[in-house]
Amino acid sequence: MWKDSESGRFLRKLKTNIESAYNYLKESKEELISSIEVIEKDDIYYFKKSKQKFYKISLYNPDTIEIIAKILTSGCILEHKFDVYEVHTLTNIDTLKLSTQIPQRL
Numbered sequence: 001m002w003k004d005s006e007s008g009r010f011l012r013k014l015k016t017n018i019e020s021a022y023n024y025l026k027e028s029k030e031e032l033i034s035s036i037e038v039i040e041k042d043d044i045y046y047f048k049k050s051k052q053k054f055y056k057i058s059l060y061n062p063d064t065i066e067i068i069a070k071i072l073t074s075g076c077i078l079e080h081k082f083d084v085y086e087v088h089t090l091t092n093i094d095t096l097k098l099s100t101q102i103p104q105r106l
Contacts, residue, residue: 011036014055017077022068032068034058054085 015033023029035058040051059065065087072082 007038011038011055014078018057018068018071021071021076022064025067025071030061030064032059032061032064034060 015036019030019032022032035056037056037058039054039056041054042051057068059068069084069087071077072084075081
């Protein structure tokens with residue numbers, strides 16, 4: 001699933017940090033994230049005519065979406081407050097989209 005590259009290492013670190021924060025809060029040891037992908041979509045929020053990159057986070061359990069969104073916006077993941085968009089549940093696919101406007105230092 002993860003490529004052995006700088007981007008892949010960053011995505012693995014992001015996944016590990018999100019799951020660790022959630023499991024610390026909930027006192028559990030769940031694997032929450034099925035995948036994190038970098039995607040490009042039209043930026044409809046700011047009416048720009050260019051594509052915007054986002055992290056698409058797919059989750060195993062729809063009940064965790066709200067808590068993970070709060071964790072990401074709190075600033076405790078990689079010392080950055082993520083902008084969370086399109087937090088919703090689709091049939092069998094639960095996703096969050098995050099802005100990629102963050103430093104990708106490991």
